[in-house]
Amino acid sequence: MPLVAISDREFMQFQRFIYDAAGITMSNGKQALVSGRLAKRLAHHQLDSYSDYLRLLESRSDPSELQMAVDLLTTNETYFFREPKHFSLLRDLAVDAREKRQTMRVWSAASSSGEEVYSIAMVLADVLGDAAWEVLGTDISMRVLQRARSGHYPMERASQMPQDYLKRFCLKGQGSEAGTMLIDRSLRQRVQFQQVNLNEPLPKIGCFDVIFLRNVMIYFNLETKRQVVSRLLSQLRPGGYFLIGHSETLNDINDTMTVVAPSIYRKA
Numbered sequence: 001m002p003l004v005a006i007s008d009r010e011f012m013q014f015q016r017f018i019y020d021a022a023g024i025t026m027s028n029g030k031q032a033l034v035s036g037r038l039a040k041r042l043a044h045h046q047l048d049s050y051s052d053y054l055r056l057l058e059s060r061s062d063p064s065e066l067q068m069a070v071d072l073l074t075t076n077e078t079y080f081f082r083e084p085k086h087f088s089l090l091r092d093l094a095v096d097a098r099e100k101r102q103t104m105r106v107w108s109a110a111s112s113s114g115e116e117v118y119s120i121a122m123v124l125a126d127v128l129g130d131a132a133w134e135v136l137g138t139d140i141s142m143r144v145l146q147r148a149r150s151g152h153y154p155m156e157r158a159s160q161m162p163q164d165y166l167k168r169f170c171l172k173g174q175g176s177e178a179g180t181m182l183i184d185r186s187l188r189q190r191v192q193f194q195q196v197n198l199n200e201p202l203p204k205i206g207c208f209d210v211i212f213l214r215n216v217m218i219y220f221n222l223e224t225k226r227q228v229v230s231r232l233l234s235q236l237r238p239g240g241y242f243l244i245g246h247s248e249t250l251n252d253i254n255d256t257m258t259v260v261a262p263s264i265y266r267k268a
């Protein structure tokens, strides 16, 4: 339990902070979450109140502290082969690309710690082998990107991973690493991770055949969802696929896409 209580006013200031930084709308009643996640930063800086910590952030004297606060206030839950029907679709698209000898570029736009990226890469490596394919993973949180680059995970994250992929693409931890697994270097070398804030103009990342934007829109308000989706769609090639989380929808957000199935959209 945090030793210092957070006042309603301080909480509202953190709501504003994370909205300005990431476009995240944090609902009321999340005081315990904010105070719990940031308590260690107060302790680290030996601060007596959340207002003092806010003042430190607002002084912009330490950009790494701003990043740290963003990292702590984002929710990064993810696992391998989450929502398996998206990976069946990806397999079909990869088979089609193989037959037509086309390249494939896939973007995981809120990749968190990389499980989504490596799940995509395993399917593409399986179907396309050494042919030209690329996977880019991006996130606003540097902490999760660092974990993603390491490719080192607790074994329980892989409970949905097909067994033959586990054997082919992962190394099982031994001794002190028991209970963990490491993504094989050959697969790690084929994927890229980059920090991108979806709530800002995008850097030059090129055009994609498939974009995964899963389980992040839930944190955005309607206007932010519209802006983020339209920004991402400008990077999707005509006929490309746009995949969202199964509890999300593009209703009221974008009406230019064809609905292929719930959570699967296609650009005209």
Ligand SMILES: C[S@@+](CC[C@H](N)C(=O)[O-])C[C@H]1O[C@@H](n2cnc3c(N)ncnc32)[C@H](O)[C@@H]1O
Pocket: 021, 022, 023, 024, 074, 075, 076, 077, 078, 079, 082, 109, 110, 111, 112, 113, 116, 138, 139, 140, 141, 144, 196, 197, 198, 199, 213, 214, 215, 216, 219, 245
């Ligand atoms: C719950 S995870 C989803 C991970 C994965 N896509 C999945 O479905 O399993 C949401 C991720 O969105 C990221 N995120 C939140 N706001 C963002 C923003 N403005 N730009 C980029 N990433 C953001 C968070 O850091 C977090 O890692």
